[in-house]
Amino acid sequence: MPHTLIFPDSTLTATVPSRLRRFASMMYxxxxxxxxxxxxxxxxxxxxxxxxxxxxxxxxxxxxxxxxGVYFIMCWRYGGQTLPMKTWNMRLVDRDGRTPRLSRLVARYVMLWPVPLLVALVIQALSHVTGYRFLDMLIIFAPFSIFIWTWIDPEAQFLHDRLLGTRLIHTDAKPRKNARKAKTV
Incomplete structure (x- = not known):
């Protein structure tokens, strides 16, 4: 079920991209x-x-x-999207629906790292304590640990987005049905 975001200072509303869409963008x-x-x-x-x-x-x-960091921050700063985000119709915005300030983008990039790094440390410790070295292979799942918070958050946002007031929104790239009919008439 898609979550709808309403921006307080405007009439703008947007939907939150699905987890599957965000996962696909992450893989790309x-x-x-x-x-x-x-x-x-x-x-x-x-x-x-x-x-x-x-x-x-x-x-x-x-x-x-x-x-x-330079790659992500530059992409987010100029258009609010990386190429995969454009492909999957997503954009990063602040609470008002605008492109976030540079300081907030830097903070977002830095705050992306703690959860996956913590999960990686837990996996390493688990491997060391148990003696099962094959558990180290679970490290490939560490980046996806950022999705855990989306199951708790009421708007299905990432934890770093919740803390910083940034949001990923779905951008509708398809023309509206009414607009298409107006062109053909």
Whole structure:
């Protein structure tokens, strides 16, 4: 059942994208992030003459964190959408239905990380305590842990969106039936 959002300072209403739509967008995002991570890693390796992904590991993690952050923040800042969000008709807005301020976008990106990282640590601890090393493979589910809050939230928003006052909304890209009839007459 779709949730409807009503923005207080306008007559604008929007629906929240379904979890399946957000999941599909997230999977598509992963494909695009492969290119972002590859290019940032290649640039780092070229500049530092690194021959292994294990050398300069802390620097590499920092550079990749920043590169992914720049990608998301730039996309959200200019249009409120990444390419997968456009494909799946979603947009990021603030409480008033406008593109969020830059400071809020930076905070949103940073606040995306704690829940998946906490789940990853729990998985690692579980693997270590039990001695079952195959449990480490469950790490692939850590990014999807952000969906847990959507089952609790009354508007099915992510926790970081709830805390920051940002929202993902469904953008209707299809023309309205009345508009189509008006053109054909």
């Amino acid at each position: 995002e992963g494909v695009l992030l492969f290119a972002v991570v590859f290019l940032a890693g290649y640039l780092l390796d070229t500049l530092t003459q690194s021959r292994s992904g294990l050398t300069l590991r802390g620097l590499r993690q920092g550079v990749l964190f920043l590169a992914i």
